Amino acid sequence: MSNDANARLPYRPCAGVMLVNRDGKVFVGQRIDTILEAWQMPQGGIDPGEDAYAAAVRELGEETGISPDKVELVAEASDDFFYDLPDDMVGKVWKGKWRGQRQRWFLFRFLGEDADVRIDTPHPEFRAWRWSDPDDLPTLIVPFKRDLYTAVLAAFRPQLGADQTG
Template structure:
């Protein structure tokens, strides 16, 4: 299956004024794993537009409630475990190649609504960034460590609010 391509995706680290990161539990899994919003980039769509769209689709957060802080300098990749290849995404992809964006959340918790039209999360919370690698499914752990490394200089709490 190593000849399969990677699915192009956008990932979003949404950080609140206290320096905590939004994480959600997938609705299609009983695992205790938590993840940040992410999703596919549509044909002809740029990664930033996909990130803003996916954030809205998964969290209900409107564009006026976010501001871009940083973009990871490189695409980040992960491979699916062997037992999942051919079973997810209609068998078309071996994993994902992702562009990651760090956004500051400017709204209130009441501006977050995971009960969206195509709901992906069954629960959500704010988490300490350093806890992220331990919260994600093991095959994405290295990816989350790379995301943290890329955004660490920007993760301080917003002292102005």
């Protein structure tokens, strides 16, 4: 598909979660469907009629097994973030319906223990997970999402410096 055709495609509405533990580290998972060493935060599509917050909580549960009672909302980004798929991926993912994603991001504090993280969900998306330093996020993600992760990190920077013990 040409760049002009790509530009006419809409963005897929999504929600993303930056989950921070008591030590100020951020949850990242390694996608099960790629051999790349890339790590990402939980995120996924917003279903028709679903609001972004509900989608964020649902996606967090679907991807990490973490139940809603184990998290606390700290902040919601004031703006949506966008990324475009590389040209060679448009038409191959999401049945060719989207050019990239429009994401609404939420910062959650993790109230549980590591044992509450269960990536062996009914439809697993991650093959491994770990807690990472927030500043490492842009270097962990696939290159085409690097600017998005830098922007998300900047949006939540004020809260990341706060006392994480609550």
